[in-house]
Amino acid sequence: MEQFMEQQQKAVIVGVNLNHQKDFEYSMEELANLAEACNVEVVGTVTQNLSRVNTSHYIGTGKLQDVTAMLEEQGGNLVIFNDELSPSQIRNLESDLDVKVIDRTILILDIFGERARTREAQLQVEVAQLQYMLPRLVGLRESLGRQSGGVGTKNKGVGEKKLELDRRRIEEKITMLNKELEVLVAHRQTQRKKRKKTGLPIVSLVGYTNAGKSTVMNALVELYTETKDKLVFEKNMLFATLETSVRSIELEDNKSFLLTDTVGFVSKLPHHLVKAFRSTLEEVSEADLLLHVVDCSNPEFEQHIRITNETLKAIGIEEIPMVYIFNKVDLREGAAPENVSNTDTVYISAKKKWGIDELISMIRQHIFKDYVQCIMRIPYDQGQLVSYLNENAHVLDTSYESDGTKLKLECRTSDYMKFEHLVVEE
Structure with a gap:
């Protein structure tokens, strides 16, 4: 009824x-x-x-x-x-x-x-x-x-x-709900700290509501994870996503990053909501890179870009590097839009999996800058270190010498610093 x-x-x-x-x-x-x-x-x-x-x-x-x-x-x-x-x-x-x-x-x-x-x-x-x-x-x-x-x-x-x-009684109810929220927010912050400790770069999807952020996330999850139960809800409607989803994307060369999906923005987003969802939006402030998803088939896409950028500014997010992803190019009439600024831009159709390789390539350029190539010789009594590097670095070549295992590899600067005493010249 x-x-x-x-x-x-x-x-x-x-x-x-x-x-x-x-x-x-x-x-x-x-x-x-x-x-x-x-x-x-x-x-x-x-x-x-x-x-x-x-x-x-x-x-x-x-x-x-x-x-x-x-x-x-x-x-x-x-x-x-x-x-x-x-x-x-x-x-x-x-x-x-x-x-x-x-x-x-x-x-x-x-x-x-x-x-x-x-x-x-x-x-x-x-x-x-x-x-x-x-x-x-x-x-x-x-x-x-x-x-x-x-x-x-x-x-x-x-x-x-x-x-x-x-x-x-309404004021009492608000106080009570806020207390329950504080517990959940504290739990989320603990999870964020744990994620930070892993040292994995964090990439956040942002954009106007219904721009296709969840579809972009699912396209990456399908390509780079084994299980399909990691897919997030996606639908062609306003505000399909309200919860922040986090997925680990593992690339072929042992490089990984965390991808987060957030609530979409809209013009005149009520301040009550921005305030209420601040803790969710804070996920974005932790990111190393923002992927600004734009539905370029929408005639008002420039307006959407402006509103998203203004909303990010309003919640104090200005300094994080950003890549524009013009999504739904398959639905756009006429030529693809030109680069909106000096920012890096990728043209994709997440639904049809077009342009995903270019997107990954762009993400790599931004978040794996601190990787260094080197050669390490690891004594045979430190076999566990060879296992660690095989899991956490990109090993290009392995050879066995009289005094240890010689690895030609690409690794994070933090790992390079940690094991610098094992680095040898070619």
């Missing part, structure tokens, strides 16, 4: 173009996509150009009448606004329009609520939902009486009962 209720939702989407924003049209298009991701049918769009938003209703009186007319004409029962609304705006709009009113923030929170799989992601979403609802209790409580079920009220983490909690 709930699913049926969801599918019956018909929405009019409303946006204000403040001072001629360049990306306004795209952000409205994206709002429609977000609505569809919540099984909401968009039946109309109303926009207005303003120098500042209307403090009481977000839009002017004339446009309000347009929205009412469109709702009646199309049988709409929901209005979605492109910006975060204040508690009084929600109250006034619902009173005048006589339908449920939600904004872009709660829409994204709903999608995150639906997609969250791990306990950590579920907690992060629930905290963000409660923080959003705290100042809006009155408006949202009135909204409950208007229509039950559907986007904006039917949340996994925050159902109708939770909305009926008073402010104090």
